[in-house]
Amino acid sequence: MSGKIPSSDHTIGPHTIGALGKLTGVNVETIRYYERIGLLAGAARSSGNYRIYDDRHVKRLTFIRKARDLGFPLEAVRRMLALSDQPDRPCAEVDDLVVEQMGEVERKIADLTRLRDELARLAHQCRGGLVSDCRIIEALSP
Amino acid sequence: MSGKIPSSDHTIGPHTIGALGKLTGVNVETIRYYERIGLLAGAARSSGNYRIYDDRHVKRLTFIRKARDLGFPLEAVRRMLALSDQPDRPCAEVDDLVVEQMGEVERKIADLTRLRDELARLAHQCRGGLVSDCRIIEALSP
DNA sequence: GATGCACCCTGTAGCCACTACAGGGTCAAG
DNA sequence: CTTGACCCTGTAGTGGCTACAGGGTGCATC
Numbered sequence: 427m428s429g430k431i432p433s434s435d436h437t438i439g440p441h442t443i444g445a446l447g448k449l450t451g452v453n454v455e456t457i458r459y460y461e462r463i464g465l466l467a468g469a470a471r472s473s474g475n476y477r478i479y480d481d482r483h484v485k486r487l488t489f490i491r492k493a494r495d496l497g498f499p500l501e502a503v504r505r506m507l508a509l510s511d512q513p514d515r516p517c518a519e520v521d522d523l524v525v526e527q528m529g530e531v532e533r534k535i536a537d538l539t540r541l542r543d544e545l546a547r548l549a550h551q552c553r554g555g556l557v558s559d560c561r562i563i564e565a566l567s568p
Numbered sequence: 569m570s571g572k573i574p575s576s577d578h579t580i581g582p583h584t585i586g587a588l589g590k591l592t593g594v595n596v597e598t599i600r601y602y603e604r605i606g607l608l609a610g611a612a613r614s615s616g617n618y619r620i621y622d623d624r625h626v627k628r629l630t631f632i633r634k635a636r637d638l639g640f641p642l643e644a645v646r647r648m649l650a651l652s653d654q655p656d657r658p659c660a661e662v663d664d665l666v667v668e669q670m671g672e673v674e675r676k677i678a679d680l681t682r683l684r685d686e687l688a689r690l691a692h693q694c695r696g697g698l699v700s701d702c703r704i705i706e707a708l709s710p
Numbered sequence: 711g712a713t714g715c716a717c718c719c720t721g722t723a724g725c726c727a728c729t730a731c732a733g734g735g736t737c738a739a740g
Numbered sequence: 741c742t743t744g745a746c747c748c749t750g751t752a753g754t755g756g757c758t759a760c761a762g763g764g765t766g767c768a769t770c
Contacts, residue, residue, distance in 0.1 A: 496686060499727090515698065516699070517705075539677060556658060557651050565634075617718080
């Protein structure tokens with residue numbers, strides 16, 4: 427059976443999943459995963475059962491990718507997408523998500539900074555010796 | 569069938585898994601998980617098939633917990649445990665692990681700091697407005 | 711000795727956010 | 741007409757646990 431297949435490579439018009447992936451910088455497997463969990467709407471299909479994405483998909487996925495790059499968990503991304511579809515709602519709800527995420531990130535930074543200091547204290551404590559005299563092992567041993 | 573069961577609550581002598589967990593601050597499920605993946609040696613069993621841990625287990629698990637608290641992945645913990653059993657090997661191998669882990673942590677801190685700065689720039693950009701005018705949504709939209 | 715309760719056992723499934731196959735089908739070019 | 745790049749579905753794996761389900765054990769209390 428013959429059928430039209432979308433030619434891709436352009437920034438506009440229909441795209442195969444691979445073209446969408448390249449356009450947005452998202453792995454093909456990840457795109458399918460997003461569809462499976464209902465984050466990205468399913469695409470139309472070609473006669474050969476290929477997914478055919480349009481520009482709304484490109485926009486949507488770009489949004490998701492940027493939000494993920496900022497460290498938002500998928501649930502937050504989902505909420506932001508929902509909000510972006512409701513232009514009449516207060517913007518503060520979006521802001522809350524950003525502030526929450528910033529808090530998370532700051533907590534992680536604080537934790538990791540403590541860790542790094544601990545590790546720095548441990549490092550290079552036993553240059554050239556044997557494990558039997560290793561201060562690091564000692565520090566970990568009860 | 570009767571049988572001796574270890575009474576616990578002391579810091580020395582045999583322990584049930586629950587007592588070991590309390591002693592070391594490690595979740596009971598996690599202890600069983602460590603046994604399953606071969607990180608913590610299996611314990612003797614009581615007549616009622618309860619695990620009976622001795623002081624070597626306590627030491628071992630404390631070591632693991634401290635290393636985990638420092639963010640070492642389980643594979644690194646495994647290598648450190650192996651090294652701690654070979655006192656004649658050079659301590660530098662342990663040091664390498666610490667330095668590597670410190671590098672990881674510093675990379676994460678750098679990444680998160682960049683993230684935090686991005687988020688800080690986004691936060692509070694659209695106080696009181698509607699989603700339709702939200703700069704955050706705008707920033708994420710292509 | 712029956713009952714209750716805290717603890718223990720095994721085995722399996724779930725979490726997050728992907729990633730990596732296996733085993734096939736489809737498309738365009740040479 | 742074959743090659744090779746791409747696509748499809750479905751399932752299993754990653755790390756490091758955590759959370760059951762469905763049972764058994766140990767001990768105190770009535």
